[in-house]
Amino acid sequence: MGRLSVNLCGIELSNPIIPASGTFGYGHEFAALYDINCLGTFSMKGTTRQPRFGNPTPRIAEAPAGMLNAVGLQNPGVDAVIAEELPRLAKVFHKPVIANVSGFSVEEYAEVSAKLAAQPQVGWLEVNISCPNVHGGGMSFGTEPAAAAEVTRAVRNVTDKPLILKLSPNVTDIVSIARACEGAGADALSLINTVLALRIDLKTRRPVLANVTGGLSGPAVFPLALRMVWQVSRAVKIPVIGLGGVSSAEDAVEMMLAGATAVQIGAANLKDPFACPNILRALPGVLDRLGVNNIRDIIGGAHG
Amino acid sequence: MRQRVFTIIENSPLTDRVSLLRLRGDCSEIQRPGQFVDLALPGFFLRRPFSVCDWTGDELRLVYEQAGQGTARLRDLPAGEKLDLLTGLGNGFDLSRAGDTPLLVGGGSGVSPLLGLARRLRKQGVQPRVILGFGRVEELFLTEDFYRLGLTPTVTTEDGSFGIRGLVTAAMDVPHSFLYACGPLGMLRAVSEKSPAPGQLSLDARMGCGFGACMGCSIRTVNGPKRVCKDGPVFDKEELLWDD
Ligand SMILES: Cc1cc2nc3c(=O)[nH]c(=O)nc-3n(C[C@H](O)[C@H](O)[C@H](O)COP(=O)(O)OP(=O)(O)OC[C@H]3O[C@@H](n4cnc5c(N)ncnc54)[C@H](O)[C@@H]3O)c2cc1C
Ligand SMILES: Cc1cc2nc3c(=O)[nH]c(=O)nc-3n(C[C@H](O)[C@H](O)[C@H](O)COP(=O)(O)O)c2cc1C
Ligand code: FES
Numbered sequence: 366m367g368r369l370s371v372n373l374c375g376i377e378l379s380n381p382i383i384p385a386s387g388t389f390g391y392g393h394e395f396a397a398l399y400d401i402n403c404l405g406t407f408s409m410k411g412t413t414r415q416p417r418f419g420n421p422t423p424r425i426a427e428a429p430a431g432m433l434n435a436v437g438l439q440n441p442g443v444d445a446v447i448a449e450e451l452p453r454l455a456k457v458f459h460k461p462v463i464a465n466v467s468g469f470s471v472e473e474y475a476e477v478s479a480k481l482a483a484q485p486q487v488g489w490l491e492v493n494i495s496c497p498n499v500h501g502g503g504m505s506f507g508t509e510p511a512a513a514a515e516v517t518r519a520v521r522n523v524t525d526k527p528l529i530l531k532l533s534p535n536v537t538d539i540v541s542i543a544r545a546c547e548g549a550g551a552d553a554l555s556l557i558n559t560v561l562a563l564r565i566d567l568k569t570r571r572p573v574l575a576n577v578t579g580g581l582s583g584p585a586v587f588p589l590a591l592r593m594v595w596q597v598s599r600a601v602k603i604p605v606i607g608l609g610g611v612s613s614a615e616d617a618v619e620m621m622l623a624g625a626t627a628v629q630i631g632a633a634n635l636k637d638p639f640a641c642p643n644i645l646r647a648l649p650g651v652l653d654r655l656g657v658n659n660i661r662d663i664i665g666g667a668h669g
Numbered sequence: 670m671r672q673r674v675f676t677i678i679e680n681s682p683l684t685d686r687v688s689l690l691r692l693r694g695d696c697s698e699i700q701r702p703g704q705f706v707d708l709a710l711p712g713f714f715l716r717r718p719f720s721v722c723d724w725t726g727d728e729l730r731l732v733y734e735q736a737g738q739g740t741a742r743l744r745d746l747p748a749g750e751k752l753d754l755l756t757g758l759g760n761g762f763d764l765s766r767a768g769d770t771p772l773l774v775g776g777g778s779g780v781s782p783l784l785g786l787a788r789r790l791r792k793q794g795v796q797p798r799v800i801l802g803f804g805r806v807e808e809l810f811l812t813e814d815f816y817r818l819g820l821t822p823t824v825t826t827e828d829g830s831f832g833i834r835g836l837v838t839a840a841m842d843v844p845h846s847f848l849y850a851c852g853p854l855g856m857l858r859a860v861s862e863k864s865p866a867p868g869q870l871s872l873d874a875r876m877g878c879g880f881g882a883c884m885g886c887s888i889r890t891v892n893g894p895k896r897v898c899k900d901g902p903v904f905d906k907e908e909l910l911w912d913d
Contacts, residue, residue: 387883394881394899398670410884418887418894423875425885427715434877439884439894583714635878636714638755639672 368659369648371405373604373627374527374552376461376488378405380648381660382617382641385608385631386411386465386491386531387436391450395634396457399642405627408463409450411493412481414473416442421575426564431583431610432632433562435576438467443477451486461488463529466520474506475519482524492520495533495558507533507558510545517549529606532556534586534593543597554597555606555629557590583632584610591623598624598665612640614647621660622667670757670880671698675729677750680743683732683810687778688744689722690731692752696724701761702785703851703871703903706731707879709753710739716755717743718876718898720782720851722811729756732781732811758879759902762786762869767795768846774837774860776802776852782871784814786849791818798845799823802837802852806830838863848906861906868906872897 369380384395386408392401401407419439426433440446446464454462464481468474478490494507494516506512517530530546532539534557543554559580564573572578590609598605607625611617612633620628633640648660657663675694682688699721706729707716717739722730733740746752762782767790775783780801790797799822803809806826815822823840824832833840837852838859848868850860857870874897877885881899888895890908895901 388878390882390884394670394878418889419884422885422887424887425715425875425877425883427713429714431714432877434883434885436884436887439887632714635883636709636716637672638670638878638880638882 366659368652369645371627371661371664373405373606374489374529376527378627380405380645381621381625381627382645382648383407383463383606383627383629384634384641385629386463386493387434388631388634391454392458393453395638398638401458402460403645404460404641406460406463406488407458408465408491408629409446410440411438411465411467412440412443412446412477413438413467413469414443414477416440416445423573423575424579426573426579428562428564428581428583428585431581431585432635433564433574433579433581434559435574435579437576443480447480447484451484455486462486463489463491465491465493465531467493468516471515471519474516475523478520479523482526487526489527489529489553490520490524491529491531491555492516493531493558495531495535507542508536510541513542514545514549517546517551521550527552529553529555531558532597533558534589534609535561539593540596540600543601547601547603551603553604553606553626554601555608556593556597557586557609560586560589582609583636584612586610587616591620594620594625595623595667599668614644614651617644617648618651618655618663621663622665624665624668626664670755671695673698673754673756675752675754677746677748677752678728679748680746684808686735686808687810688733690733690743692729692731692754693727694729694754696727696729696756698757699724699729700757701764702789703761703782704757704759705879705902707755707758707876708743710742712742713739715877716879718758718879720871721785722781723785723788732778734778755879759898760900762849762871762903764789764793766847766867766869767793767797769795770845771795771797771847771849772841772843772845772864772866773797773799774802774841774848774850774852775800776837776856779850779852779856779871780811782851783849784811787815787818787820791820796820798843800825800837800840802826802856803831804828858911861909864906869903870906870909871903872901874898874902
């Protein structure tokens with residue numbers, strides 16, 4: 366095991382740096398720039414049963430130190446992901462990948478998860494019960510402990526592969542949702558998804574996004590994400606993947622000190638396509654400066 | 670696509686609202702006119718996309734209009750300042766389809782990429798017809814650059830203060846083999862409907878990444894969903910759906 370390696374639900378990652386779902390496509394844009402096998406793994410774009418075009422445009426707005434998106438889960442549908450994207454991915458990425466799943470009903474979550482879990486390339490399922498940009502699905506499952514547990518149980522029933530539940534920050538008590546998922550059989554939690562937000566165009570006096578609201582991410586949400594990772598990792602025994610605004614090696618270390626076993630990088634990839642390799646290159650130096658040998662030794666280190 | 674640092678050689682106003690930005694750096698990734706760059710601005714999270722106006726050797730020219738806070742900041746940056754660019758983005762215009770008498774139609778800041786296109790068509794020995802549309806005479810820019818290529822652009826102004834009064838469509842009754850157009854969506858649609866020839870249109874979209882990763886810029890086409898940043902910004906006229 367190298368000094369950057371961590372174990373995520375029984376699968377060893379050569380490092381804890383993982384591009385987040387929706388900001389890395391299926392890897393190809395980045396594979397054209399660098400060898401993406403340097404990453405611990407990555408999380409593929411959220412997949413649903415049916416192909417989805419997503420929301421009307423504009424889907425993107427800027428924020429101080431971040432961005433809003435209302436993409437609305439554009440994806441080709443689970444069958445096309447399996448028939449086309451995974452074989453294409455196999456040519457450029459040779460590690461287990463995270464399949465990110467979304468749905469509009471408990472049955473859809475279970476069906477899509479079962480199909481993806483059956484693919485040998487898929488190492489983990491990450492079930493997104495937190496997308497703020499689709500109506501009548503997504504986030505509603507992530508805002509109620511009972512509904513979150515129901516989705517977790519349904520997916521647990523169809524796979525033995527490591528099951529990650531991705532949590533929404535748009536709740537009053539994230540710990541109760543986290544505990545419900547753990548109780549229903551989740552192997553890990555990832556948090557946070559984007560924070561429900563709004564921008565208004567002063568000239569038109571209308572919301573910038575066609576969807577009206579969108580999800581805020583980027584450095585703006587980092588302290589909020591850190592607080593939630595801290596709270597959740599204290600309350601559960603399963604590993605937590607920390608994300609939300611991470612854009613430097615220092616941020617990644619801070620996230621791990623708060624309790625994260627691994628770290629996902631989202632919006633930073635969009636601003637700087639080399640964000641992940643740059644973080645990876647900087648990490649050993651940061652650990653040296655802090656007198657840390659192995660990165661896994663700092664997980665939860667701030668809890669005392 | 671490449672990430673490269675460019676140095677500002679010149680950043681000067683062409684009109685009240687439009688400026689020329691000359692940059693020095695590695696342009697090798699730019700293959701075709703109609704491609705764009707995504708420019709990081711100090712103090713802003715998202716990059717700003719701008720069409721390549723023209724490029725030669727290690728000099729890149731952009732033309733930008735005042736739109737909001739980012740372009741206001743850009744206007745203040747002095748020569749010597751370094752800028753982080755993603756270059757060689759998007760597909761660009763297909764010059765092989767020009768035919769003998771291509772027509773280039775640009776409106777507002779959409780005039781910019783047509784200059785690089787016109788220069789390369791001239792190099793192929795093709796003499797394009799050019800129509801440039803502006804609001805009023807004070808807003809004209811780049812028109813002399815087209816003259817310098819040996820072309821005589823037809824200029825339209827909405828208020829009639831220069832050239833033909835009206836929109837670019839008022840000047841389009843000329844036979845042409847192929848249409849190349851860039852400008853606001855309403856103009857593109859009108860131009861596309863008026864032209865009987867096949868053609869390519871360069872679209873604008875709000876972008877998250879500019880290189881195909883986020884699905885922020887998607888449009889529906891007859892060939893399914895496409896990303897303006899990666900599958901475009903140039904689309905075949907016949908491929909576009911105008912209903913939404
Ligand atoms: C492929 C492409 C090529 C372009 N080429 C040119 C060009 O050559 N010259 C030129 O003047 N303009 C061009 N634009 C438009 C230019 O990108 C915007 O005017 C600019 O981003 C506005 O930034 P701002 O910070 O001043 O505006 P703000 O309104 O403050 O920007 C807020 C956010 O909205 C985005 N945004 C605002 N208006 C637009 C727009 N019209 N298109 C896309 N994003 C927008 C900004 O990028 C930023 O993320 C192009 C756009 C695209 C997509
Ligand atoms: C453009 C965009 C698309 C996203 N799509 C998804 C998605 O499909 N599934 C998902 O679980 N999260 C999605 N997210 C959320 C991110 O994975 C991440 O949770 C969030 O952006 C916070 O991390 P960040 O601040 O590093 O971006 C998306 C985020 C962005 C910016
Ligand atoms: S702007 Fe990200 S895919 Fe086009």
